[in-house]
Amino acid sequence: MKKVQVIPPDDYPQMVSKSDAAKMARALRSPETAARAAKAIQQQSQKLQLAVHDYVRELENAIGNLPLVFEKAHELRGFAETAGLRATGRIANGLCRYFDSMEKLGATPDHAVVALHVSAIARTARAKDEAGRMSDAVAKELATLVAHKLAETRAAL
């Protein structure tokens, strides 16, 4: 007979006692904790934005090298938004999703689509998201373009 052993939480070591765990979980939901965390992010934001700019330069230099473009875009989608560069993160996310979709289809990403995204990422990062509405519009347009290109690729397969 094959056996499945289920080990309940009480039967293996926990981080803290149940009563402390409940108190700590409540503290994690408190507005004071959220405020302290927001302050921590705020204190890091300038450093993070400088890092985003470094990644953007590397991304621009990577044009033509699709795996490297994906790698850099992936890093940007990871923390550009946390750095306060929402549109940059959103467009980087759109580019990564385009890469993922094309990989699933077994197709090579279109260089023009990639280049448009890279250009938009660079512009929004350097504009520091000041032109928020404009950046959102660009992100939406690029998402539409990606949807169109994916449909085109699927139809051609």
Place this chain on the structure above:
Amino acid sequence: MSGSAFGVLRVLVVEDNEHMRSLLRSLLNSIGIREVHEAANGTAALEILREKTCDLVLSDLAMKPMDGIDFTRDVRQSPRSANPFLPVIMVTGHTERNKVEAARDAGVTEFIAKPVTTQSLFARIGEILERPRAFVRCETYFGPDRRRKAQEDYAGPWRRHGDKQDLQVL
């Protein structure tokens, strides 16, 4: 609650992006966690775990030479693992279904999709503290129960022949 309760926790952050490591460290420090160890990949993380006791791991997925999936598998299954029950939160931008399933099958406890928000990070830590998952050991898997909810009153059919009689709660 003062930060002192969190002061007892020791956390390992495994992430190849130094800026993300720094951000996660700051967020953990903001709730009073003082002992935060950092590693840039799974191999370095395993070395730290051999030397230090940790209560929680935040790990990226894509890293070289060892990624977060192999790292988690080692924590769960290696005979040298100091704590195979160690909670592992995977913080990743890779949210494709195959990657998520591979990480889940390696024994990841919780997921956070990048970009990280304080709400998502603290919610997952709170979940592990308040509602720790049962662990399951079978021929092909050791790790947190992959079913989210145990339905005590489940009356429907078991998915696999022999499920019920094979289940052994120890």
